Every structure is written in structure tokens, then in C-alpha cells.
Amino acid sequence: MDKNPEIRVRMAPSPTGYLHIGSARTTLFNWLYARSLGGIFVLRIEDTDAERSKKEFEDDIIGGLKWLGLDWDEFYRQTERTDIYEKSLRKLLDSGKAFWCYHSQEELEAEKKSQIEKGDPQRHVCEHKKSSTGNGALGKGIIRLAVDENSIRKINFEDEIRGSIAQEERLLGDFSIAKDLKNPLYNFAVVVDDVDMKISHVIRGEDHISNTFKQILIYEALEENVPKFAHLPLILGTDRSKMSKRNSNTALDEYKKDYLPEAIMNFIAFLGYTYSKEIMSMDEMLKEFDLKKIHKSGAVWNVEKLDWINAQYVRQMEPEKFKEIVGIKEMPLAAVPFVTERLDKLTDVINYSYFWETPVYNKDLLKWKKATLEESIEALRKVRDIIDHQEFTDKEALRLGLDDLAKISGGDRGLIYWPLRAALSGKEKSPDPIEIAFVLGKEESLKRIDEATKILP
Incomplete structure (x- = not known):
């Protein structure tokens, strides 16, 4: 496919925890969109939270995406880009579009409590933006974006999946964008990165919709073009609440031991999308994927369906x-x-x-329900004689021999086949015992029968 450099998407996980299913699904949808249109897929590690970010989490995220087969064209870490954030923060401070706020946490908590009690919108309208102290004269504070508290404007964007979404600008208040010049907060760093990396489409979970309005204001303050947004439906647990550690395993690592990566990819591709058939290769997904066909409603995590899909891949x-x-x-x-x-x-x-391992035997398992243990063991010894005299080249010849033994033993096939199954597998349920015998071979089958018959003195 021809390259289309104007299509640029990103996955931006925070290394504050292990790669989870929701992030894997978001990565896949971004990857499918980029690859289906010949665009660029960017992986950006958002590690500005120094206290919670850990190398082991970053390694898990990168390793998990590689295990799934999701590759990227460009790679970045936010901690390697602090100078870029500071430059943009200074630009907003110098233009008066951002300011320093010196309210204590206690003051902000009291304000919030009062607003809740009065039923007012929860927002912080800061007097510092209109005073000389807002230029940093008082020393340490936090940096906020100046938002018009009297604005009658509605911030509106056309979501690629959900259509038009809007919120009143004044309800956002003067929200924080950085702890200081060296420590940008999430919404600000994301916008600066997306601008610098020329991201054309931001594809992420619907839980980020509330962030989108703030980010649009930051784009406007920086006088940059706003990308297109597409908010994916939530992944729901079996109780139809948001999938969480309480109602489901969310870490991808929890699934690696049980499922093939192809099966997980096939399964999560359906979490919010409908394809033409249930088992899809990556090439087939790429041909059918359309951002505007993603569902709006939540997708339920159905582990039984995952089991079924995995089984199809295992069989192949x-x-x-x-x-x-x-x-x-x-x-x-x-x-x-x-x-x-x-x-x-x-x-x-x-x-x-x-x-591949000799089973452990017990008397209860070897005993056929319609016979005594002694009768069951005696039948097994007769089965041994038949096997011993077989060339072990013809399954049906062995089956005929055992069926004949059943006929002269009162017509009870269970008396012949049940102890044999138990001796070969140590299980109540297994494949056809004759099939097991031919997999094990004559020598091993006789050895196991001998071990089983030792259960009686």
C-alpha cells in the first residue's frame, strides 16, 4: 500500500501499570487505522508521572505489544521532551493565556466542597489570572489555562464515531496544565506532543471525552490545528459495568499463558466492531476496518467467546x-x-x-461400575493378552479383538474398555482408548496395564 504520511495516529500508554486489555484494544484500532490507510503509527510512552512510572511497566507494555504483533513507526518518551513542554508553557504565560495560581490545596478543597453543597458546577475561577501575582511574582505555584468564566460558547467537536459532542466552555474553569515549568500535566503534555508529532487522528477510549474539551482549549491557546477525535466504546465486564480488576482480569499478561496472541487479537478486534466473519486474519481486518463503523455502545468481555476463538487457532x-x-x-x-x-x-x-507421563492409578477409577474391582482387573489382564498378541499396525484389528472379548464376557463392552481407558490415561474421560494405545505404542501400553493391575496384591 502507498504511504499516506498525512494519516498519523498514536498510542500513548502510561507506564504506571501493566499493559491491560483496554490499552491493547486501543492500540489495535489505532494500528488498523494507520496500516489500512498507509499512515504512520506512533508509540509514545507518557512517563511524566515520576512517582508512579516504572521501567518494569514500560518493558511490559512494549513486550506485550510486540507479543501481539503490533509494530510502530516512531517511538517517543515524554521524559525526553521536557524542554519542548517548557517552551510551550512559557509561550502561554508570556501571552497571558496561562498564569500562575497560588491557592493552597486546602483552599481548593473547601471551594469544591462548597460548590457541591450549593449544587454549583465544580470549577475553579482563579482571581490570580487578573492580578500581577499571576505572572509568577509570588514564587512556587501551579500553572493554569485562563478560561473565560462568562463565555456563552459551547466547545464542539465532531467525533468520528459518535458525531457532534459539546460542552459549555465556562464550566471548565481555569484548569491546571502544569505543576511548574518542568512538570506539565497530562492534558497539556498530550496536546504539545500531538502537535509536535503531527497527529491527525486521536483514537482512544470514551473515558477521555471529558479531557477532549480541555485539550481543544489548549490547542486554541497554542494557535494550533485541532486533530480529529474518535472515542472507542468502553469494554464492559460480564455484569456490564466498566471492565476492571474487580470483575475481570484486565492485565494482558494474565492471558498470555492461556491464549495465543492471534486469538486475543481476533477477539479484541470485535470489541466494538463487527466483521464479516468470526475468525479474521490481520490482512482481512485491514481490508474491512473503517473508523466510522466502530460501535458507540459498550462491548462486553465474553471469556467463553475468547475460549472458542482460541480453540479455532489451536486446531489450525x-x-x-x-x-x-x-x-x-x-x-x-x-x-x-x-x-x-x-x-x-x-x-x-x-x-x-x-x-507423555504415566498416570497415577486408584482402585475406584479402575473399577467398572457394573463389576467388582477384581472382575475389572481380571478383564484388564485379558485385554493385555490381546494387545500382546497384536502387531499394532491395525487399529480396527485391535478393536475387533476387544469387541470379541466383550461378547464372551457377557456382552458388556464397558467391562473391557473402562479399565483399559483408566489404565492408559488415568482419567474417566479421554479420547478413544484404542487411539491412546496407538499413540503410546504397544510397549508403553503393556507397561501401563501391568502397573495398573498391580493395584491388587
């Missing part, structure tokens, strides 16, 4: 690749199809360890 894997993914070298290649056709989560592979 080559046996050697599957063994590599689950990290079990001892698994016979012949066992892989029997495992993958029953697997939803990768960690469930341990339920089929009998293909």
Missing part, C-alpha cells in the same frame, strides 16, 4: 509449533491432534499429560 496449528508453544518436548507428535481438538486454553494441556 502444526504439531511441532504446538509443542513449542506449550513447551512440552515429551509430547508425542501423534498425540497433538487428540489434544488440540479438545483444547480451549493452552494451560489445559496438562489434562492430557497421560500422553
